[in-house]
Amino acid sequence: MKNEQIHLVRDVLDHLMIDKKDDSMGRVDGMVIVDEEGKQPKVLELQGGIVVLGERLGKRIGRWVRLAAMKWGLVRGKRTRVAWKDVRWIEIEVKVDVDGDQTPALEWEHWLGENVISKLPRSK
């Protein structure tokens, strides 16, 4: 990482996460800071997913979204989690050292491809 200040809300939150294969794996929908007793608070992980977004809009909306995701969601409301140590660099995008295919971030992308798109006429 370059030697400059990173403003978590301005430069990380809501920015695009790019995985180790240079594919987009959604946006940074939330960040978790861990505050252990006797230690300094530190950024633990970046999170992504509809449940995280719902919680940002308010407690009640968050609860509804979580319940809906648990009932109908492909990953049952599981969040995409990227440990802070896996963040490689931060520019206008956030480059992370994980494989997006191994996270819940791309479940819907794959599911639609296999169950819907593949059954339609071939696209370009």
Next chain:
Amino acid sequence: MKKYFEVALGIVTSRGGFLEVGSMATAAQAGAGFGYQLLWPILLGTICLIFLMEMAGRMAAICHHPLPSAVRERFGFNYFVIPLVAQSAVDFLVLSSEVGGMSLGLQLLSGIGFQWWAVPSAILVWLLLWKGNFSWIEYGVSFLGLLTVVFVVAAVKMKPEWVAGARGLVPSLPRHDKIHYWFLAVSILGATISPFLFNFYSSGAVEDEWDEKDLGVNRATAGFGMGFGGLISMAVLVAAAAVLHPKGMEVEKFEQIALVVSTPLGRWGYWIVAAGIFIACLGAALELSLDAAYVYSQCFGWAWGENKSARDATRFSSIYSLFILVSPILLLIGVDPMKLTMFSMALTVVILPFVVLPFLVLMNDPQHVKEHRNGRIGNTVMFLVIVMAAVLAVVAIPLEIFGGK
């Protein structure tokens, strides 16, 4: 030479999105109801649009992030959710209007009622997006859309009153039917400064891989392309003012728009304008479907791009497919395309401030535009657009209720 060709293509292309069912319907209603008096909202809207499009293209060329993406990054999801929901509703309504416009074009050509054409029109839009790529859609449909130049020919052929036309470019108070006059002025501005245009334009710039070298092309495309679109919209109004206003005819049905061309140009004018309406609405329907997919994909960070196969951007292609699938519903349940169009145009104005306000901040943010930030003129114009958009947003719904016909 290549640069000139790019600019020429850009001009034709950007006109493609400008002239659609909304701009035709509002301009024709204004010309029929108030003569040349409502030319000024088209001029004002076109000038605002030129500035906004240039900025949208500049930002996309510099940071390679289109407008919706940049708004989410800079303002966060809690803000973006407002334009996302509003834009979804407006895109659905305007897309339905465009499918209605395509269907009415086909009704004029075939004599078969427009409801029968709603589903085939939607299928055609979907097939073109599914099978085509960005350039094909951008250039192919836009070139065919040049048929709408027939409105300019019709306007000139009617020997309009040029002095009255020039007076119409300056805002003036209505002599009768005040609420309807202001309703039309707001609807024309809504049809002209459509947020989907700058979302589409900035996403297209990223698809076309624009960079700093393309800033000149961007300026020329925004200026001349939107100017060209504005000119054709004005021609619709002028032709309607020359043909329908003296007879005291109002444009209540979309089919009456064909009259403004067929009266001066006869049968061949009728066929061209019918085909022109179909193609112009097809072009706008393609752009709107893509816009919906762009906004969602960029908001949530999904893979996106019309140049990608559906398999490589499954959520992107699912979103435009879904929007197209539901677009004929309103027409099938009997909603009048003209009323739907006028309602959608007024509603477009309501979401305008939510899209333009963040734009001002982004165009001054070095992270997004580096050293290509707005100058004083750009910021002043943008500030004025925001003030105007806020006023319009407040008055649009009351005017819709009391001034819509």
